[in-house]
Amino acid sequence: MHFQNTLTTALLFLASMGSRTFAAPHHKHRHTPKAVYFMTNTSPNNAIIPIPVSSNGTLHAPGPAVLTGGHGSRGVVAATNRTAGPDALFSQGAIRVVDNYLFAVNAGSNTLSLFQIDPSNPTHLTLLGAPVSTYGEFPVSVAYSRSLRLACVANAGRANSVACFEVSADGVLKNVGVKGLGLAQTTPPRGPPSTVSDILFVGEEGDQRLVVTIKGVRTGAMRSFPCARGNCDLERETATAPMGAGALFGISPIRSDTIVVADPSVGAATIRFQQGPMSTISTTITNITGQVATCWSAYSSDTRTVFVTDAAVNRIVEINYSGKVGTIVELKNGNAGNTDVVAADGGWLYALSARIGGAAVVVVDVETMREVQTLRVPEAGVESMGMQVWPAQSVGF
Numbered sequence: 001m002h003f004q005n006t007l008t009t010a011l012l013f014l015a016s017m018g019s020r021t022f023a024a025p026h027h028k029h030r031h032t033p034k035a036v037y038f039m040t041n042t043s044p045n046n047a048i049i050p051i052p053v054s055s056n057g058t059l060h061a062p063g064p065a066v067l068t069g070g071h072g073s074r075g076v077v078a079a080t081n082r083t084a085g086p087d088a089l090f091s092q093g094a095i096r097v098v099d100n101y102l103f104a105v106n107a108g109s110n111t112l113s114l115f116q117i118d119p120s121n122p123t124h125l126t127l128l129g130a131p132v133s134t135y136g137e138f139p140v141s142v143a144y145s146r147s148l149r150l151a152c153v154a155n156a157g158r159a160n161s162v163a164c165f166e167v168s169a170d171g172v173l174k175n176v177g178v179k180g181l182g183l184a185q186t187t188p189p190r191g192p193p194s195t196v197s198d199i200l201f202v203g204e205e206g207d208q209r210l211v212v213t214i215k216g217v218r219t220g221a222m223r224s225f226p227c228a229r230g231n232c233d234l235e236r237e238t239a240t241a242p243m244g245a246g247a248l249f250g251i252s253p254i255r256s257d258t259i260v261v262a263d264p265s266v267g268a269a270t271i272r273f274q275q276g277p278m279s280t281i282s283t284t285i286t287n288i289t290g291q292v293a294t295c296w297s298a299y300s301s302d303t304r305t306v307f308v309t310d311a312a313v314n315r316i317v318e319i320n321y322s323g324k325v326g327t328i329v330e331l332k333n334g335n336a337g338n339t340d341v342v343a344a345d346g347g348w349l350y351a352l353s354a355r356i357g358g359a360a361v362v363v364v365d366v367e368t369m370r371e372v373q374t375l376r377v378p379e380a381g382v383e384s385m386g387m388q389v390w391p392a393q394s395v396g397f
């Protein structure tokens with residue numbers, strides 16, 4: 001499967017088509033995901049909006065909202081003292097889908113919810129037990145490792161921390177570690193500067209690290225923790241400030257040893273981990289001309305490139321492994337910009353555009369680099385966060 005993809009990509013690269021900067025993927029029989037999800041992040045009563053996907057990748061009307069059992073919240077924009085939104089949580093990864101699990105953070109009630117996704121009807125979500133405490137305040141992002149059976153949450157409030165949970169076979173969450181991040185913050189946090197951005201497991205099975213990004217060099221922009229045998233060693237923290245990066249945000253692995261991180265101060269940073277301890281890294285900065293707030297990223301295994309979104313510029317920008325800008329998709333839907341974004345097998349991107357008066361999900365076809373749909377979801381608002389897809393993309397490097 002992976003070999004075949006590589007071969008197809010290689011052949012197409014030789015064929016080099018259209019006005020694309022990088023090679024386009026090509027699918028004889030395209031996969032489509034079966035559902036996409038985002039979170040209303042409302043208070044009270046946070047909820048997941050499940051949206052069925054049709055066989056051509058476009059979205060049907062959303063299914064009924066599913067309560068998380070917790071409450072959403074909104075940060076405070078330090079420069080204006082106003083309630084934050086879009087990007088109410090200053091984060092990527094407020095919900096995460098892996099296998100048939102959907103995790104969601106409840107920033108207003110300091111809890112983590114876990115749902116089971118029904119594979120025969122993936123808009124049908126079943127809450128597994130009551131939401132559990134995140135052992136901190138204002139959780140903004142969650143990661144899950146299938147091989148470790150471990151879920152870890154980043155708390156961004158006054159009590160900012162990383163907290164990890166064993167996930168039992170029947171979906172019971174048991175806390176197995178908490179580590180403070182040492183940020184001088186409040187609940188709700190004042191940002192975006194100096195707030196937690198994203199949490200993700202990176203690396204190959206058996207050699208995984210838990211990576212947390214924070215906006216600001218002085219705050220130790222990237223923290224990482226080694227993981228093995230079902231847990232991460234939260235006491236062995238490495239703090240690094242990659243050269244040239246100013247505000248590390250959404251993380252996407254692009255190789256087993258390399259991540260692309262969106263950075264609203266420049267565009268993006270491609271960070272390569274050297275063998276051995278995480279403290280040795282090399283960084284390539286991507287200056288994206290005209291960018292304002294490039295915060296979210298998604299790796300597409302169809303193009304083997306990363307796509308980043310900007311909250312204030314309505315386009316999607318492709319970045320390759322060398323940190324070069326590829327195709328730029330200028331969106332014509334009249335939205336101000338996009339927040340979280342996810343890639344799906346078959347060459348699809350789904351981006352959230354949260355705004356006052358309604359959220360929208362934008363569908364982009366990576367094969368043609370065209371915007372194919374903008375689905376308005378008026379029942380969700382400017383505080384909406386997160387964007388995920390089922391089945392989650394199968395990433396193989």
Ligand SMILES: *[C@@H]1O[C@H](CO)[C@@H](O)[C@H](O)[C@H]1NC(C)=O
Pocket residue numbers: 054055056058372
């Ligand atoms: C995709 O399918 C839907 C119905 O399933 C249809 O309404 C729509 O026109 C199709 N769009 C494209 C671009 O083929």
Ligand SMILES: *[C@@H]1O[C@H](CO)[C@@H](O)[C@H](O)[C@H]1NC(C)=O
Pocket residue numbers: 078079080081
């Ligand atoms: C925001 O509020 C804080 C605390 O009330 C105050 O010290 C600060 O001056 C305010 N900033 C702005 C930009 O209004």
Ligand SMILES: *[C@@H]1O[C@H](CO)[C@@H](O)[C@H](O)[C@H]1NC(C)=O
Pocket residue numbers: 285286287
């Ligand atoms: C990016 O842009 C900044 C200022 O606009 C400049 O100082 C820096 O050298 C540029 N970096 C690269 C890698 O082009």
Ligand SMILES: *[C@@H]1O[C@H](CO)[C@@H](O)[C@H](O)[C@H]1NC(C)=O
Pocket residue numbers: 021320321322323324
């Ligand atoms: C990235 O794009 C640049 C410019 O098109 C190209 O020279 C480089 O080989 C590409 N890198 C990869 C890894 O594809």
